[in-house]
Amino acid sequence: MHSLTPLFAPSGIIVVGASSSPEKLGAVMAQSLSNYPGPVELVNSRGENGMHTSIAAAAAAIPGGPDLAVLCVPAAATAQALRDSAANGARAALVCAGGFAEAGGPGVEFAHQVEAAVRDTGIRLLGPNTSGFFVPHRNLRASFVPGVAELEPGSVAVVAASGGVNHVLAFHLQRSGAGVSLAVGIGAGTDITAPDVLDYLITDEQTKAVALHLETVSDGPALIDAVSRLSAVKPVVALVVGRNDVSEFAQSHTGALATSWRTTRAVLKQAGAVIVDDENQLVAAVTALAGRRLAPAADPGVGLITGQAGPGLLIADALHSAGVTLPRLAQHSQDIIGTLLPPLTFQANPVDTGRPGPGYEKIVAAVANDPAIDVVAVYGLTEPVADLPLAVANSGVAGTMPFVIGVDGPEGDLERARKSAQQHELPLISGPTSLAHGLTALVNDSRGQFVRAVSAQRHFTWPDLNGPWDENRAKELLGALGIATPARRRCSTRAAAHEALAELATPVAVKLLDAAVLHKTEIGGVHLGVNSAEAMDRALDGLEAAGAREFLIEAMAPSGVDLVVGVRRDPVFGPIVVLGLGGTAAEVFADIAIRSAPLSDQAAEGMPNDLQARELLYGFRSGPMLDTTELAGVLIKLGDALVSNDAIAEIEINPLRLTHHGLVALDAVVINVEEDKK
Amino acid sequence: MHSLTPLFAPSGIIVVGASSSPEKLGAVMAQSLSNYPGPVELVNSRGENGMHTSIAAAAAAIPGGPDLAVLCVPAAATAQALRDSAANGARAALVCAGGFAEAGGPGVEFAHQVEAAVRDTGIRLLGPNTSGFFVPHRNLRASFVPGVAELEPGSVAVVAASGGVNHVLAFHLQRSGAGVSLAVGIGAGTDITAPDVLDYLITDEQTKAVALHLETVSDGPALIDAVSRLSAVKPVVALVVGRNDVSEFAQSHTGALATSWRTTRAVLKQAGAVIVDDENQLVAAVTALAGRRLAPAADPGVGLITGQAGPGLLIADALHSAGVTLPRLAQHSQDIIGTLLPPLTFQANPVDTGRPGPGYEKIVAAVANDPAIDVVAVYGLTEPVADLPLAVANSGVAGTMPFVIGVDGPEGDLERARKSAQQHELPLISGPTSLAHGLTALVNDSRGQFVRAVSAQRHFTWPDLNGPWDENRAKELLGALGIATPARRRCSTRAAAHEALAELATPVAVKLLDAAVLHKTEIGGVHLGVNSAEAMDRALDGLEAAGAREFLIEAMAPSGVDLVVGVRRDPVFGPIVVLGLGGTAAEVFADIAIRSAPLSDQAAEGMPNDLQARELLYGFRSGPMLDTTELAGVLIKLGDALVSNDAIAEIEINPLRLTHHGLVALDAVVINVEEDKK
Structure with a gap:
């Protein structure tokens, strides 16, 4: 028990x-x-x-x-x-x-x-400090809010940080037709926290989908573990509050590049949860997911059948914005549909049926049977003659294909449509954009389950990881991990530096080498493009003036696109890996990808795709093409370095340059835990 | 009539x-x-x-x-x-x-x-190709959808491109409690188009707010004019479909930098409309705006009184994301509230009342009377004892202060709350995020009316504007407009170029000068940082190899932040002004500001604030500070150049560099209409 x-x-x-x-x-x-x-x-x-x-x-x-x-x-x-x-x-x-x-x-x-x-x-x-919980199908309602007496048994479990939000979600889910199976406000969380309830829900038979509302996370690994195990058996949708909590920004270890709001969303997604932006999306998502879940797939296709083109355009636009694919139907499917509809309507997907006619069920079947389609949405204004859930139920494919019904109309019509949908065990959503949110959740759940994989235990013999770390030692570590760095020489004398220039036989970067100096550039500790003995002397003069006693002479890398990759210990979630573009974009547009380590291959390979500016990495204006697998290898190894070695607090490669010849780490910083605490 | x-x-x-x-x-x-x-x-x-x-x-x-x-x-x-x-x-x-x-x-x-x-x-x-229109308060319903018989008279007019969307919005507005005064699906728009209906609504007494749905725009200036005149007397909220219509992207004159979806939203906002992203936001927006409109203000303050902290956090988070201000209440207001609430609740705004008690109306009055507050939102779960609309009505301030009531609860309670709100003529919205959308619309309407101003007719004697335009002539035009450019010399001989280097006494840029070459850099037509006679010879050799017969020798500008500003003739809206950051960010993140010309001072000054990356313009990491008025001057003048001169098709300054000494145009292109048609 x-x-x-x-x-x-x-x-x-x-x-x-x-x-x-x-x-x-x-x-x-x-x-x-x-x-x-x-x-x-x-x-x-x-x-x-x-x-x-x-x-x-x-x-x-x-x-x-x-x-x-x-x-x-x-x-x-x-x-x-x-x-x-x-x-x-x-x-x-x-x-x-x-x-x-x-x-x-x-x-x-x-x-x-x-x-x-x-x-x-x-x-x-x-508790304490919660307004209670309720389990409607057991007639168990422990709440101060009288309205919960009206909550009927449903199929969605609510796990909310706040008792108030727990009630809000329960009432909205009642209205959506999905209803609640169990709903809890965690409150202060002295003993029972969200992971405990999520664990309970794994075997709760009434619960078909879970709505998770989070304000703060006390035990990150426990939450990830619980979400991971629960989402393996039923869908979990998470709403994380606090996008704008400035005090939370300040708490975060690396400041603007990774807030805990972003981190929480990223690691929950990695653990298999569907992430939403507000409670309206949350309700639409769990309403759709309380029906039939999609099989795991890299990019499931949505088929859309709409009775009105205008709302269909709203749905398609919203799906496209969410990155959901509406594949063009196969010619075979279009041929079947062509026999059922007048030639003027659009039939390739979306399928614009106009007013649903006698062939409607066959159209539904043709779309569902198309090989590119993994879920079908059916939308229409309510009409006395058209019962969309019944039509879908009669199409002969409702037993095998996930469906979402979308309807709009006056309240009485909607209520009848909801009853019909419940009777046929089909999810129903009102409103074009809400329907799109529900479909997006189904697709993202499928993608999340596809990407989820247990990380392999990797074996590696680690070199000496004691600090302090200067740039040369940091790059030796990267080299041991198989990450490319430019050819370089560590030099204690000016003569050795001149010799290095001759040996490397290319323009070089001349850098101050000192583990105590984290930001060399700011004190004039970096000279680029040195290509003559005179220039070398000028550079060394400058470095000596800046206090250098050792120099790093390094071949200049070819031009390319600069990335920043880092691994650090998040105070809540432990080792996390962060990827962004160099320059100010990552910071100003908050355009970063975050995962918790250790990384599975799939999780690592998905990181560049999280970036809004990803097109810059794939041959933008004749620029270099990223080998996603090569980058994934770097990210995995850096994550493993933190997971396997408690001594390391943080590793940052900035920049990791994407060149036409692959990735090269141009600068790297390693910080050990004891240094970090100084 | x-x-x-x-x-x-x-x-x-x-x-x-x-x-x-x-x-x-x-x-x-x-x-x-x-x-x-x-x-x-x-x-x-x-x-x-x-x-x-x-x-x-x-x-x-x-x-x-x-x-x-x-x-x-x-x-x-x-x-x-x-x-x-x-x-x-x-x-x-x-x-x-x-x-x-x-x-x-x-x-x-x-x-x-x-x-x-x-x-x-x-x-x-x-029409043709519409599902009709309805005017419920006249019992006039011309529609094929039987459900419209159930639509009751309300206060929001719907002007929809699509008959289907017209019906969807009408049913959702009925459910929101705002209801429709008049609702039209434009369809093919052979004769009557949206501007005609908007014009009619100016004097339609039943209509308190207008919901506008647009798919395409046939006559941009007529739409802007109608929105501008209508929004001066009642609020207009616009939903523009087609964010992802790739064919529309291609139609747009300048490709990725400005799609017509973005342009349409930008110019409608400039004309005084509130812009929303989906139909749920649209319904929340007009429901809030059908109540009392805020007075025009640059940054109206929202006061939030919430019965539950969790939903209050959702509301505050959503408002913050939308750029809406929740000002801290004055100490005087907090002192009054402190006498009415237990000391443990947060009272500075949001005001967390817990369960509304006997002093509730006084708390409402205290928040409403705070000098920083321009609109008050009151949120709570429904309770048998608490009638929020009645409490607001009894607060003594409902006659002068705009309010929005937010409630959640079971359907019957909501219906009672809606009736009470209607009775007291207060807008009511269900759901924390929807309430935030409604408040955001009220604030953006107020800001839009504040910024709206008729552009002054500016008088200026234009120089010769015949083409062709090389860079030197383009910069002469900028100079005539008062836009700074680097010191430069136009040279036809190598000797003159060497002389120019000596005269300018600074590193120079050496450029190929030819009106027929639009993209100099790509053919090796630009050499930067030339600071010696030898370097000048090398540069001139290169330019001559690229076919140069004239050279532009130009003082190198100090470093800074590069902007791109352009004016062009949008096929739908006519002269428009576009501002973005240089580099790839504007393109990759679609981070641009758009206005139609002529620009009022306020419209021009608001443009940098539209940019997500605006922080880069205001002393980012010891960088230069933008003088917003100086940039507005540039934007206004460029807009006027197109408005006043039919001959000019396009002017682009790329980059316009923000330096510690102000803005400098480093490169400029002018294209005349006849050239553009070639």
């Missing part, structure tokens, strides 16, 4: 701090729980209305004891109530109250007491 | 091609119009069910004649029916049928006949 079963499927419940004054939260909660079909016993210290006066008495009234204690007592009394509940058989508790650590003052001590009670008793605690 | 009054408020209607077979469109349309309170007479050539057999007979049955003829006849019969209708008193007609120009074949001829009938009779024609 899962440790959260006593919370979500309790054999019995005690409500501690129940009240008979209807305006009190203890009364609202008791009312909310009164429809639970199992035993519910109320505790009121004054024995109001014949309630039990002690936890022990209430628990004794439940055969086998209470699984769940719902506490409506002040913060100061919570820890003792937890201990009493645990002592009398409760294995889970809900604490909605605030007034703990977030309130400061005595609340901090109350929070410590609650933590100790959880530790000592092993009771699983949801 | 407006020429569209006979269409939207007809004294009487004839339905030509009415039918008694319920499956025929002529029957559906007759049914749809049957509730119109004015006289409606049906024409059926076979006299089915006692219908009139001729237009003349039907028209004669209407005292004063029929204003409107609704034609449900085949394409081949449409032109004659139009002529007959006009001859019998109809001043407007609706033609829903397709089968005209878009169908090819004989349809092209039918289209010509319809155009001739319109031209000859002066009848105003809506």
